[in-house]
Amino acid sequence: MIRNYFKIAWRNLSGNKTYSLVNIGGLSLGITVAILIGLWIYDELTYNKCHQNYHRIARVLQQQTLDGEVNTGANVPAPLFTELQTNFGGDFERVVITSWLQRHTLAYAGTSFTRPGNFMSPGAAEMLSLKMVRGSASGLKDPATILLSESTAKAIFKDSDPVDKMMKINKDLNVKVTGVYQDIPYNSEFHELAFIAPFDLFMASTNWVKEAVANSEWQSSSFQILTQLSEKADLKTLSDRIRNIKAKKAGNSELKFKPQILLHPMSRWHLHSEWVNGNNTGGRIGFVWLFGTIGVFVLLLACINFMNLSTARAGQRAREVGVRKAIGSLRQQLIGQFLSESFLVVLFALLFALVLTRLALPAFNEIADKQMVIPWKDPIFFASVTLFTLLTGLIAGSYPAFYLSSFEPIKALKGKLGRSGHIPRKVLVVVQFTVSVVLMIGTIVVYKQILYAKNRPIGYARQGLLTMLVNTADIHLHFDAALDDLVKTGSVTSLAESQAPPTEVFSANVGFDWKGKDPALNSEFATIGVSHTFGKTVGWEFLAGRDFTRTLSTDSSGIVVNEAAIKFMGLARHDLNDAIGEVVTWDGRRFRIIGVIKDMIMESPYDPVKKSIFFIHPKAGRFITARLNPETNASFALKSIEAVFKKYSPDSPFNFQFADQEYALKFAAEERVGTLASIFTVLAIIISCLGLFGMASFIVQQRTKEIGIRKVMGASPASLWQLLTVDFVILVAVSCTLATPIAWYMMDRWLEKYAFHTEVSWLIFAGAASVMLAITILTVSYKTIRAALQNPVTSLRME
Template sequence: MLQNYFLIAWRNLLRHKGYAFINILGLTVGLAANVFILLWVTDELSFDQFHANGDRIFQVLVNSEYPDGSIETYAATPAKLKAVIESQIPEVELATQYSMETELLVKHESNAFNESGIYADPALFEVFSFPIVSGDPTQPLTDIQSIAISENLAKKLFEKEDPIGKTLRLGESSELMVTSVFENIPQNSSLQFDFVVPFEAFVKENPWTQNWRSGGSKTAVMLKSADSRDAADQKLSGLIKSNCADCSTTPLLFPYLKSRLYSEFENGKNTGGRIQQVFLFGAVAILILVMACINFMNLSTARSANRSREVGVRKSIGAKKTDLVIQFMTESVLLSFIALLFALGIVQMLLPFFNEITAKSIELDFTSPVFTFGILGVAAICGLLAGSYPAFVLSAFHPAKVLKGNTQAGLTGNTLRKTLVVVQFSTSLILIIGSITVYKQIVFIGERNLGFDKENIIVVDRNEGTDKNYSAIKNDLNQLAAVKSIAFGGNNIFTVPITTTDPVWAGKPDNSSITFK
């Protein structure tokens, strides 16, 4: 019977090619937009979920109280905090500390690359799921002169050679030996790095981190049980003030798996973050899907007169209303899945552009059950939702009346159809106005007068070499006829500066700008 339903549905589509084309086009656009949003939302929700002990990992945040009563929350913790946590909080199984990501020149023989890395203790690889693929997994960092590198960096520096035991140069002076190689960090990891240097080296280079008032590191802990968070949090809250009477900072635990999507705090309370964008895009996806379904409903009911006699004949020879409902629903589901195939083709074609504007590396992964069942579910829901109203309307025709030529007999629900049209146009106007507003804001930001001519300015990231040879580099650049002036600064002038008095953000200037004539 089911095969017969699909056969009749297919024949109807072939018989009414124009109608089928318009419906498929509308559903294709709606489904393509939904697939793009589904890919983006799925990628955002997948961040950091690969950690095996993710439910037990907590980021140590700090609430810093200011004289005006305001509270600022950030992840910069004193470097001494880790040792105190391990000794005084029995609920903690492991603790690790690591620096902010830093970009340094990594060189081996003639191969040299600017790579992003961190300073961390060996426990980093136990708390987080960053597997060691070469070297001793129990001792990924053996001493202060060791370094762990990613598979990508190992391939770039050493090509086909075994990197273990080899020496490389980090920055201008540090000679380090590769003691381990770890798997490439997944794209959906909040923490991104290609090398890890022992945290002791960071403390040695930055003695100011030994002050309890500093915020020179990030700290993460893995609890013995996720249920012990409250007990650990209570003991953690007074650790800084008990070691620094005049400090105004209070540490707290925050689930690491939420650190990306729930990163915004106001006066010490979490207020959301990127999760609001996830909800917003999810709502937009639902609106687009509903509009596509309403378009299908209106087209189906508009041509109901053309199928009234078909319904009359089938009912007169014994067809039940249930059979007709299933038949019409089958047609809409078939249309929806055909539209899904075209939508996936459009998504595959536009995916590189989508990745460019979203700064992601998303792919169509049909091996992922979440993605596969997600798009199939969206297509099925779209087909059922779009075909439900037309199916019940068409199946309600009275055979005696329609066979006599009264095609309007049984065509009820005018109020609902008019309402659907109003909803469709209203939603379209809302989305169009919203898109125009966003576009104008982007244009305004791009064309806003910043108080200087940015057309002839380039910004170059600084490193250890430029810091040490600042005068010589500036003098050489000034000799170039094309260079008008040079300035060194601590932040990129084209970005919003961070306003804080915490020492973690204080340091050497990291950008230089060159103005051309």
């Protein structure tokens, strides 16, 4: 009997090609979107799960009250590492102190590479469950060693075995390769980790680190600490126990900041990374819910198409139902028949969807910044797909099956079915287009917010600005000579050194005092050490005062501050010039304000600019920033800069970033959301329009004789087009009306998380409604115009 059901279903599908293509095409698109979003959500939910100790790894966080607000960060003091090991050793299986992920120069046999890596204490490889392909992870116990990722080892040593070979880090650190580990999967916090070197080596080669550890500097929070809890330890209980360690150990000077230590489990690092005033408020989990909802709704739109087209064809299937019931078919059998037809459509749609997914996945990965694959060999995947197919078939086919099987035999055979199916169909069309309009408005608002942030003044001239990371002191020692050589080539107009690139803030400090400061105020300022030429190179916009100059030795104790800092300190009583000459004390050392600049956006363009202080640093050589000559070809300029850098630092690779490209990366997350949302919106509209086209086809077919009679009576093609189109336009107009408050509420909530955000204008809603109405008219017009122009003789001809 089931075989017979599918036979009849196949005949119905093959005999109604337009209906079948619309249904299968719409469902294929809906299922493709659902699979892609499902893979994306799975990737997000399994982030960091490649580490075997995933459920027992936690990052140590520190909370401090600054400017009346609780700030939470992963930067912690070095003595905390010893404290956790010594007094809480039974609660932690491993405690690892680590530097921040930074790019370093790795050199071997005259060749050098720049790769991101960390300096970590022993136990890091075991904590992260690195899979060793050569050597051993235990080598990190020796300070002069290094572990390499498989791809890094391949790049440096080609096909030879790197174990026990000597190489250099940053030109002056000699290390022996003791192990090679498999590249960490892309959906891991540590996927960029190209090498791990011992923390003891970092401490021995870096004076400030050595002093921070040797002097037990609880005030300096410049490190990260990772922990692996013992099997019996409870994270919340342990987090409460270690909460006041710093407050007890650091002394009275730190009590005003109300420091607290807590543990943040790895299971929450990726999806729950945001903290607001000491509360873990969320993070990417919002995107998971967003795209999950979009996936459900897009698939629902495809199912609605099936329902609408099936019920619209009720008149054509009515006599079939009447005959079947008249000869004894039970309602359950009819339901089975129509559900089998639904499952057959979904099965075909699924096959097409898998092909579409395979073709679309590379582009989707690039847009979403993922490395996802379809898990063909995973039984869970196929079980999920099977369940998903059954559920989709049931949702898509349930209403048509119960609706068609409910016809009374006599009425069905006479074709007297009434208009009971019209209202549900209209409701479903309204739901379809309401979802589509909400998606369209949401996408427009996302892009409007991105443009709003991009158009925000950034306080410096980023075009033609080049930043180079240097891991040796070579350029710093020959800075003037290198600048002279570059100016002679005509490729560079200015060169500067700094502790951070123009697009980042690496350091923030407390301990500032100034005239009129509230003694109860605990303030943190971004502090950037620079050379005298930094302002000229990046293009500071001065609001008062002047730039640094080498001709004045007093500038070594001078500072340039941004507008946000002056406003916070309240030193501009009448205008900004009042702040010039004012003294700011930093940890007991006096600095005098010599200049005030426009706020320079160095971090997120969506957040307020940090209060920033720029000062002259004698060794601010970590980053070199160059202003390219606008009259020189960029390609020539880069070659000239590389040649000069190689002259003074022959063993270092030449790595550079353009400031405008680095700044553009700050919009990557929002642009990714906008791009994906726009793709899903277009697909949702296409699916809705497919259903609209199918319904228009059936309505025109049902009203063929009516159209013929109206033409004979003198109706014009324009009036017939209006007659056939107006119902659809009304439905879409209702959808736009319903979508407006829903979209406004959702986007208003979304924009709240940005300190600087655009407004949700009524023009957005009007524009979206106009576009949707135009799409509707174009979709329906093809069939309606064709019907209106048809010869009335053909329309009135009997079958």
